[in-house]
Amino acid sequence: MEEKLSSVAKTFSPSPIQELSHLAQRCNAINLAEGFPDFPAPPPIKEAAVSAIHNDFNQYRHVQGICDKLALKMKKMHGLNIDPLTDIAICCGQTEAFAAAIFSIIDKGDEVLLFDPCYETYEGCITMAGGIPVYVQLDPPQWTLDPDKLMSSFTCRTKAVVLNSPHNPTGKVFSREELEVIAECCRRWDCVAITDEVYEYITFDDQKHETIASLRGMQERTIITSSLSKTFSITGWRIGWAIAPAAAASAVRNIHVKLTDSAPAPFQEAALTALSSPTKYFETIRIEYQLKRDLCMKLLDSVGFQIQFKPQGSFFLFAELPKDCMLSDVEYVKELIKKAGVVVVPGRGFFHGKSGSDGSCRHEKRYIRVAFCKSDATLNAAAQKFGELMNTRGCPKLYC
Ligand SMILES: Cc1ncc(COP(=O)(O)O)c(C=O)c1O
Numbered sequence: 518m519e520e521k522l523s524s525v526a527k528t529f530s531p532s533p534i535q536e537l538s539h540l541a542q543r544c545n546a547i548n549l550a551e552g553f554p555d556f557p558a559p560p561p562i563k564e565a566a567v568s569a570i571h572n573d574f575n576q577y578r579h580v581q582g583i584c585d586k587l588a589l590k591m592k593k594m595h596g597l598n599i600d601p602l603t604d605i606a607i608c609c610g611q612t613e614a615f616a617a618a619i620f621s622i623i624d625k626g627d628e629v630l631l632f633d634p635c636y637e638t639y640e641g642c643i644t645m646a647g648g649i650p651v652y653v654q655l656d657p658p659q660w661t662l663d664p665d666k667l668m669s670s671f672t673c674r675t676k677a678v679v680l681n682s683p684h685n686p687t688g689k690v691f692s693r694e695e696l697e698v699i700a701e702c703c704r705r706w707d708c709v710a711i712t713d714e715v716y717e718y719i720t721f722d723d724q725k726h727e728t729i730a731s732l733r734g735m736q737e738r739t740i741i742t743s744s745l746s747k748t749f750s751i752t753g754w755r756i757g758w759a760i761a762p763a764a765a766a767s768a769v770r771n772i773h774v775k776l777t778d779s780a781p782a783p784f785q786e787a788a789l790t791a792l793s794s795p796t797k798y799f800e801t802i803r804i805e806y807q808l809k810r811d812l813c814m815k816l817l818d819s820v821g822f823q824i825q826f827k828p829q830g831s832f833f834l835f836a837e838l839p840k841d842c843m844l845s846d847v848e849y850v851k852e853l854i855k856k857a858g859v860v861v862v863p864g865r866g867f868f869h870g871k872s873g874s875d876g877s878c879r880h881e882k883r884y885i886r887v888a889f890c891k892s893d894a895t896l897n898a899a900a901q902k903f904g905e906l907m908n909t910r911g912c913p914k915l916y917c
Contacts, residue, residue, distance in 0.1 A: 525645055537850065541860035547899045549813075549887050550860045552685065552833065554750040556892040559798065562749055562791045569786035578782035583607055586792040587758060594717075595731040603763040606770035609780050610757040611715045613773060614742040616642045618711050618759050619677075621768035622740070623648040627676035632662070634835070634867035634884075636685045636713070648676070652870040657880055658825035658837070660689045664698045671702060677709040678702070680729055683716035686867045686886040687835045688810075688828025690724045700732040709765075710735065714743040715757075718799050720830035721807045730760075740765050747832070747890075748802065749791045754784040806832055806889070809896060813889040816900045820913045832890040835864065838883050842916045845882045852915045857902040862886040 541548050548555070557563070584601035591597040599605065608614035615638070623629060625647030631639055633652035643650045653670045655662055678699060682691040691699075703710050710729050717726045730739035744757030757780075759769040779785075813834050814824055821839035828834055838849055846863035854860050864884025889896065906913045 528644065529641060537854075537860055537862065541854060544854050544858065544860075546854050546858045546860040547895060547902060548860055549889070549891060549895075549899055550862045552888050552890060553746075553752040554890045554892075555895055556750065558750045559791075559794070561794075562751065562787050565790035566754070566783050566787035569783035574782040574786050576782060577779045578785055579607060579779060580782075580785040580789065582789050583756075583758070583785060583792065586789065587760065590792065591760065595728050597728075597731060597736060599760055600763065604760060604766045606759045606761075606766050606773055607780050607785065608742075608757045608759060608769070608773045609755040609777050610746055610752075611713060611742045611744040612638060612757070613755075613777060614744070614757045614759040614769065615639065615711065615713060616645075617769040617772040617776070618740045618742055618761070618765070619643055619646050619648065620772050621765055622677055622709050622711070624676075626674060628672060628674045630667075630670055630675060630678040630708075631869075632680070632684075633870040634660075634686055634864070635679075635869060636681055637866055639679050639681075639713075640869070649674075650869070651675070654870045655687070655689070660684070660687045660826060662691070662695045662698065667698060667702055671706045671708070675706055675708055677711050679711050679713070681713040683720055683724075683726060683830025685716070685831050686833050686862075686864065686884075687826060688831045688833050689826070690720055690726065690829040693727060696727060696729050696732060700729055700735050703729075703738055704734050708738070710739040712739060712741050714741055715747045716831040717743060718748045718802060719806050719832060720803065721810060721828065724829040726830065737762055740769070745788055745791050748799075749794075750890075751784075751791075754781065754787070756780050756784050756788045809889040809891070809893075810834065812893075812896050812900070813887055816896070816903050817887065819900075820903050820906055820915075832888060834887045834889060835867075835884055836887065837880070838885065839913075842913075844916050846885055847882070849885060849915065856915055857906050859899050859902050862888075 584605040588599040588601035591599045619642045623646040628649045628651050629643045630651050633654045640650045653667050720726050730736045740759055740761040742759050746752040810828055817836050822836050824836050850863045865881050868881035
């Protein structure tokens with residue numbers, strides 16, 4: 518059958534994250550690799566889903582109430598006027614909303630700017646649509662956006678910019694100034710911004726998520742994508758959406774209908790309960806994730822990491838390997854699985870560009886990504902394993 522595969526299919530292979538997950542499963546390792554929670558979803562939302570199943574919400578379905586609630590939320594959070602009848606498409610998670618947004622906008626040969634390091638799913642959608650991904654490197658250690666680098670990446674073929682904030686893998690929340698720079702470029706080059714805001718409610722300290730759509734002249738050129746996955750710990754329920762000007766939202770909806778017809782009916786019903794959660798719920802997840810972030814930072818500190826960038830949002834910590842560690846990211850992760858029974862993700866899969874003045878990418882093999890969206894029991898078990906890693910000389914047994 519292999520010879521029958523399309524040229525597009527042949528370009529894809531299992532992601533390193535999936536492969537490591539399998540290895541971790543085989544070794545029964547504590548999983549700090551994957552970006553999904555290992556603790557239960559909020560009980561009222563689960564009850565709403567069970568009740569929807571009992572009440573036979575079994576058929577293809579569009580739950581308009583989700584759009585109504587999202588429109589109210591966008592007004593309250595960002596001051597945006599969204600027409601719930603025309604400007605929102607419900608999809609199977611952010612992943613499908615993003616793919617449909619790309620297929621709505623990108624023609625063969627169009628360039629799409631992305632920030633590097635980058636969540637790995639975007640590139641595949643862009644290339645499937647015939648688009649050309651162009652990476653703009655964020656500068657470590659603070660993952661700063663250099664306006665000159667951004668501006669010089671635009672060409673007359675640039676059609677869209679992909680913006681993920683809060684950011685996977687770094688935990689960066691793009692600042693207002695950075696959003697202004699991106700918005701100015703989009704306006705000047707008449708480009709669309711396609712955002713991924715799945716971590717919109719997970720920000721720390723005094724950080725607050727802002728959507729670029731709320732900046733001057735941006736709502737008419739932005740497709741926002743997001744979902745319930747991360748906010749409500751229900752990544753498997755597949756409820757997401759795109760919010761965009763009516764023509765783009767309608768295009769996304771048409772593509773969604775061709776791909777999957779509709780998001781799962783009982784979970785759409787339960788989404789009504791999720792989106793009606795009290796303010797306290799959103800405050801609590803921020804506090805809880807911030808505590809998990811702090812625990813995770815302590816844990817890495819105890820085995821020689823000097824974390825230079827404290828995550829401002831999302832639930833990932835992207836840490837540079839200790840200076841005295843000569844292992845690459847992949848070697849480190851393998852050793853960690855073997856010697857500590859803990860799995861994290863090597864950073865290289867998130868990098869796509871060249872960073873050094875000599876054209877080399879100096880830091881791409883020096884990072885690991887740790888997901889701290891895990892129960893306290895999991896994090897404490899990992900802390901204990903990390904603790905056991907230290908030898909009597911106070912060095913981690915992994916590499917010295
Ligand atoms: C940045 C980012 N966007 C999107 C997703 C997937 O979202 P969904 O479950 O809504 O498809 C993830 C999951 O890890 C992610 O990290």
